[in-house]
Amino acid sequence: xxxxxxxxxxxxLIPMLVLANAIVIFFFWWKISGYLIYRPMKGSWLIAxxxxxxxxxxxxxxxxVVLVGRIRAFEEAYGFPALNRLHQTVGKWLLACIALHxxxxxxxxxxxxxLGIWGQLVDFVQHWEDVSLALIGLxxxxxxGLLSFRFVKKYLRFETWYGTHxxxxxxxxxxxxxxxxxxxxxxxxFLQFWLWLNGVGFGLVLAYRFLRPFALWFRHRFTITxxxxxxxxxxxxxxxxxxxxxxxxxxxxxxxxxxxxLAPRWAAHPFSFSAAPNGKTLRVSVxxxxxxxxxxxxxxxxxxxxIDGPLGRFTLSAAQTDRYLLIAGGIGITPxxxxxxxxxxQGKEAVLLYAARxxxxxxxxxxxxxIVKAHPNIxxxxxxxxQEGDMMCHVGRVDEVCLRTYLDDVHAWDVYVCGPPxxxxxxxAVLRKMGMPKRHIHSERFSW
Numbered sequence: 001x002x003x004x005x006x007x008x009x010x011x012x013l014i015p016m017l018v019l020a021n022a023i024v025i026f027f028f029w030w031k032i033s034g035y036l037i038y039r040p041m042k043g044s045w046l047i048a049x050x051x052x053x054x055x056x057x058x059x060x061x062x063x064x065v066v067l068v069g070r071i072r073a074f075e076e077a078y079g080f081p082a083l084n085r086l087h088q089t090v091g092k093w094l095l096a097c098i099a100l101h102x103x104x105x106x107x108x109x110x111x112x113x114x115l116g117i118w119g120q121l122v123d124f125v126q127h128w129e130d131v132s133l134a135l136i137g138l139x140x141x142x143x144x145g146l147l148s149f150r151f152v153k154k155y156l157r158f159e160t161w162y163g164t165h166x167x168x169x170x171x172x173x174x175x176x177x178x179x180x181x182x183x184x185x186x187x188x189x190f191l192q193f194w195l196w197l198n199g200v201g202f203g204l205v206l207a208y209r210f211l212r213p214f215a216l217w218f219r220h221r222f223t224i225t226x227x228x229x230x231x232x233x234x235x236x237x238x239x240x241x242x243x244x245x246x247x248x249x250x251x252x253x254x255x256x257x258x259x260x261x262l263a264p265r266w267a268a269h270p271f272s273f274s275a276a277p278n279g280k281t282l283r284v285s286v287x288x289x290x291x292x293x294x295x296x297x298x299x300x301x302x303x304x305x306x307i308d309g310p311l312g313r314f315t316l317s318a319a320q321t322d323r324y325l326l327i328a329g330g331i332g333i334t335p336x337x338x339x340x341x342x343x344x345x346q347g348k349e350a351v352l353l354y355a356a357r358x359x360x361x362x363x364x365x366x367x368x369x370x371i372v373k374a375h376p377n378i379x380x381x382x383x384x385x386x387q388e389g390d391m392m393c394h395v396g397r398v399d400e401v402c403l404r405t406y407l408d409d410v411h412a413w414d415v416y417v418c419g420p421p422x423x424x425x426x427x428x429a430v431l432r433k434m435g436m437p438k439r440h441i442h443s444e445r446f447s448w
Contacts, residue, residue, distance in 0.1 A: 326416050
């Protein structure tokens with residue numbers, strides 16, 4: 001089967017697996033707690049609700065971990081932006097279930113005693129096995145979840161947010177004992193199913209998110225061999241190592257990088273590759289925006305690098321045609337620059353619209369001009385705010401007039417757009433208005 005066919009299979013199979021597991025969980029909940037619904041007693045419906053929200057929280061928590069587990073089949077089938085959006089949506093449902101689970105149970109049992117809801121919660125912690133550890137674990141998970149809301153996250157450094165999310169794994173471990181002691185696990189068949197489900201899910205995450213980067217490091221021993229300042233705020237790092245011809249990478253992909261000796265060592269940062277693989281070296285280019293990226297010029301040649309990737313499906317293999325309109329804004333030129341090498345090698349047609357603030361902000365200009373000179377089938381239009389640009393486009397931005405100039409038939413081109421989020425949203429909206437099929441529009445928004 002071709003990669004596209006495998007992606008189609010996974011896009012169908014993954015939702016079916018999620019639904020099938022949910023049905024199994026609901027079946028066992030009904031088998032174990034259903035009597036609370038059809039033989040109601042005082043507070044029984046609330047207790048049944050506490051049971052199902054607890055099971056839902058457990059399942060959603062597993063989904064959360066798997067969604068960001070960098071599992072290759074998931075990444076290739078859906079791409080990072082779609083997985084990240086689903087991760088955020090699932091997170092909101094998870095927080096709701098985590099909040100409802102103890103409240104419903106406390107309200108249900110309080111209806112049978114004189115303790116009251118708060119007193120019943122205290123009784124859970126004092127007398128129910130593993131509840132105190134679960135409370136600590138849930139608190140960690142809740143804090144990580146709350147810090148993921150956009151209005152909070154915008155005030156955090158990436159390393160703070162990343163470190164908090166790593167602590168979620170501690171919270172999951174603390175909660176797991178409570179899961180196994182829950183009443184639903186009194187059924188041996190369900191306990192076995194739950195252990196297998198978690199074993200497979202966390203096993204995949206362990207393999208792809210944690211073990212795979214170490215395996216790549218031991219195999220390739222990546223090190224920095226060259227450091228180059230492309231513009232005033234864009235730096236390129238060239239990497240080399242062992243068996244470089246066996247490192248599989250498609251132009252347009254990105255990876256998460258750990259630079260040895262650069263604090264914080266535990267935080268991985270996502271950057272795009274800015275050159276097609278040549279079997280000898282890799283190149284990654286970074287915009288210097290914060291404390292970490294501003295420290296990159298201080299890295300010494302010979303520094304070791306651990307790579308978690310490649311990731312993403314912002315690649316030419318997703319194209320429906322052999323004609324490409326490439327649209328780059330600012331640092332968005334990075335993955336598109338890598339694509340140009342492959343397009344030139346294959347002799348296909350491409351137009352690059354490259355928007356920047358000033359001529360000095362145009363990274364890789366000499367490289368791009370050399371490619372265009374050697375390959376007449378590739379054109380480039382620089383859209384620079386501070387000077388006269390191509391008269392068919394508004395200087396500094398890509399609008400409908402500009403797109404209609406170069407897209408003679410929206411069904412005959414694939415458009416790859418990478419740049420600031422607002423730019424990608426606007427370009428995508430205009431292309432859809434022009435009637436371009438959604439499958440012909442490719443973008444990948446990187447956010448945390």
